[in-house]
Amino acid sequence: MFKETNSITGYKEKDIHYTILSTNENASKLAILLPGAGYTAQAPLFHYSTGVFLHKSIDVLQVNYTYNDKFYDHFTMDELVEAIHHDVGAVIDKVLEENSYDDYYVVGKSLGTIAMASLINREIFYNAKAVWLTPLLNRDDVFQSMLQSRNESLCFIGDDDTHYNAERYRQFAQNPKLVTRLLEGADHSLQYKSDPVQSVDLLKIVIKAIDAF
Template identity: 40%
Template sequence: MKNRSHYVSGYKLLKIPYVIQSKTEQPKGLAIMLPGIGYTVKSPLFHFSSGAFLNKEYDVLHVNYPYYSTDYEDFSFEEITSALINDVSTVLNEVVNHTIYKSYYVVGKSFGTMAIPAVLDMLTTQSTKAIWLTPRLIDLSVFQTLKACKQGGLCVIGDKDPFYDAEKMNHIIMNPSIECMIPSDANHALEVDNDILKSIDTVKSVIKRIDDFITLKDRVLKS
């Protein structure tokens, strides 16, 4: 596997590193990974979903924004959110402008999901799909996009997640473009408090659903 490391000058000219992983010279497309602030691309959901995409001959883009560093300690949450959208857009402009990918997946976790609406606006083709892991449903843009977007998506959130909202999920479930998975007793990490084995089973079930989602959408794209 090849790893290509680069960086861009992001919001306020702060360095935003990213890595492109490849297992083939002719990738089917690009999977864009947008982690949370404390949930990095090395965490289970991103580690295994990256592997799922690589095994299906996709390149994988890890955007490693360092918002936990001291450079951002004086930022308000609103300013970090603005930085996120700016920085992800800047990375994608550099990557997409120098490639000829024919399809895209964007995978966001929690804080990272707040950049997905902007990514879907940039990559408007119907061959762009989104995987929303524990989305911040309190964010209006996230909720409205999930409720109304036409591009295919998978939304995964546990019923013990602090961002879970049954009423909002009912609206999202009504969107025919979005598949929903609500793991029972799962928290914001998509794990089960005080139950290691059930946590492993929950993460495994989520990865399987992601793998099935990629497989199904690939068949749709080829049909």
């Protein structure tokens, strides 16, 4: 397996690291993984999603930003969003300067769904498949992007997630391109707080769905 780790100079000169994984030098598809603030690309949902994509000879780009770093402590939310858009866009521009693909997957969790909301509006990603993991439904940009998206999409969120919004979630039924799965009792990590064994079963459900997507 080929693995390349590199970085770009991001918002306010902060280095943003990224990793490209590949099992096929002629891969025609790329999966872009956008983790949460504290939920890294090495956490279970992304670790096993990476395995699913690589098994299908799909290259994987892991954007390894660290927005829980002290560097960002003084940022307002608006400035943090600006940083997210800038950094993710810069990483993708750099990668696509050096590599060419025909098809894309975009997988985002939590804070990563902020980047997804703007990313899928780029022309190159009009036909990308989108996987929304615990999206920040109380944010208008994320909600409207999901509601209006023309991308074939999956969404997983638990009803014990602080970012779950029942009224907004119900409106997703208006979008035939968006397949949603509400996971009863699951929290923002897509886990059950008091049941680790059942949490593993839930992880299997999500990964199987991504594999079949």
